[in-house]
Amino acid sequence: METPERREAGEPDAEAHNPFPWYEWMRRESPVHVDPQSGALSVFGYDDVQRVLSDFEAFSSERGRREGSSALGASLISSDPPRHRQLRNLVTQAFTPRAVALLAPRITAIIDELLDQVAAAGRMDFIEDLAYPLPVIVIAEMLGIPASGRAQFRRWSDAIVSPGAAPAPGQPSFMDAQREMAMYFGRLIAERGAEPRDDLISHLVAAEIDGQRLSAIELIGFCVLLLVAGNETTTNLLGNAILCFDEQPGAYERLREQPGLIPDAVEEVLRYRSPVQSMFRSATGETDLGGVVTRPGQPVVAWIGSANRDETVFPNAHIFDIERTPNRHLAFGYGIHFCLGAPLARLEARLALEALTARFRDIRRVPDAPLRWMESSIVYGVKNLPVTFTRA
Numbered sequence: 001m002e003t004p005e006r007r008e009a010g011e012p013d014a015e016a017h018n019p020f021p022w023y024e025w026m027r028r029e030s031p032v033h034v035d036p037q038s039g040a041l042s043v044f045g046y047d048d049v050q051r052v053l054s055d056f057e058a059f060s061s062e063r064g065r066r067e068g069s070s071a072l073g074a075s076l077i078s079s080d081p082p083r084h085r086q087l088r089n090l091v092t093q094a095f096t097p098r099a100v101a102l103l104a105p106r107i108t109a110i111i112d113e114l115l116d117q118v119a120a121a122g123r124m125d126f127i128e129d130l131a132y133p134l135p136v137i138v139i140a141e142m143l144g145i146p147a148s149g150r151a152q153f154r155r156w157s158d159a160i161v162s163p164g165a166a167p168a169p170g171q172p173s174f175m176d177a178q179r180e181m182a183m184y185f186g187r188l189i190a191e192r193g194a195e196p197r198d199d200l201i202s203h204l205v206a207a208e209i210d211g212q213r214l215s216a217i218e219l220i221g222f223c224v225l226l227l228v229a230g231n232e233t234t235t236n237l238l239g240n241a242i243l244c245f246d247e248q249p250g251a252y253e254r255l256r257e258q259p260g261l262i263p264d265a266v267e268e269v270l271r272y273r274s275p276v277q278s279m280f281r282s283a284t285g286e287t288d289l290g291g292v293v294t295r296p297g298q299p300v301v302a303w304i305g306s307a308n309r310d311e312t313v314f315p316n317a318h319i320f321d322i323e324r325t326p327n328r329h330l331a332f333g334y335g336i337h338f339c340l341g342a343p344l345a346r347l348e349a350r351l352a353l354e355a356l357t358a359r360f361r362d363i364r365r366v367p368d369a370p371l372r373w374m375e376s377s378i379v380y381g382v383k384n385l386p387v388t389f390t391r392a
Ligand code: HEM
Pocket: 053, 061, 076, 077, 078, 088, 139, 225, 226, 227, 229, 230, 231, 233, 234, 237, 274, 275, 276, 279, 280, 330, 331, 332, 333, 334, 336, 337, 338, 339, 340, 341, 342, 344, 345
């Protein structure tokens, strides 16, 4: 039987860019699957994925915390209640749809600046020129990170989102990236402690839970989480949108004619090519999951990318349909850990697609230009995406 590990080992028909046939097979043949070697449990169907993501009593997020003293391990994504709620309360205000809507004019200005630089050329690398810089600039400005620090971020977040991959020459390893980021943020946190400004880092430094400030490692964890979680994921959402439009003749033109459909199209990209394909939990005890009883401490993988193609929930799940409704995808997770940055990611994607469709009559992948895919079973997207376009 084909197992998650075999796929990661590079089975020919199960490469990073097309895990979908494998998901379909697993949903049909072994929807709750225990890997005989590692003992890890994987779930592939919509209901089970939703349950694993949201039932925090049976499936803990504290995996990272137990595994060592990494900054991300101390952050809210790796916390269970009651600590999770306390940490989340510190930042929810900054990320509500109403709060992020105030950023729209600035986000539009950044998009216009980035597109101005390439508009005359009629071609760009969509990732390098738009999809990567946009979310980094936005979150860095929210956190209060000086522009000079940004060049480092890609190296770090690439290493952090692909912990299994061997680092490319000159690139830091997962542990080096964690260390370098911790040092960088440690310095910035000290500076903001001494001289607060109107930014998220200063806000977090001053925040108290039951009269207690966050520890240094918790503060660093917050910064790393916001930077990493907000970066590659939104980059991939934008890149994946172009991949979807390229495959679906007429979709881009339709959005040009009817920009009101853009928010629905963004939701469909999130479902169809989910930027986060899987999330991890660990079983707290013995729980029945589709007839399999978990054991305490057992790693559990919720395959979001598979749930979002589950035919029992999404009719014609294998078809990209910008008018799909309802679209109850799980791309941002479900329950108490539901993505904090979802309103921001949705806003950035909408504004970017509005700008693209207003400015460019078409946008096409350069035929035969090889794509480099992220080497990860967690994040899904491309590292480069050469495109050509015609100005409207
Ligand atoms: C398309 C873009 C994005 C996708 C697909 C995405 C996906 C996700 C998913 C699936 C989770 C749930 C994790 C879990 O259940 O363990 C999550 C959590 C989170 N995301 Fe996002 N995310 C995106 C953008 C962002 C942005 C822009 C930010 C912040 C600037 C952000 C910050 C977070 C944080 C802080 C959490 C943890 C929430 C918690 O544990 O309570 N994300 N995200």
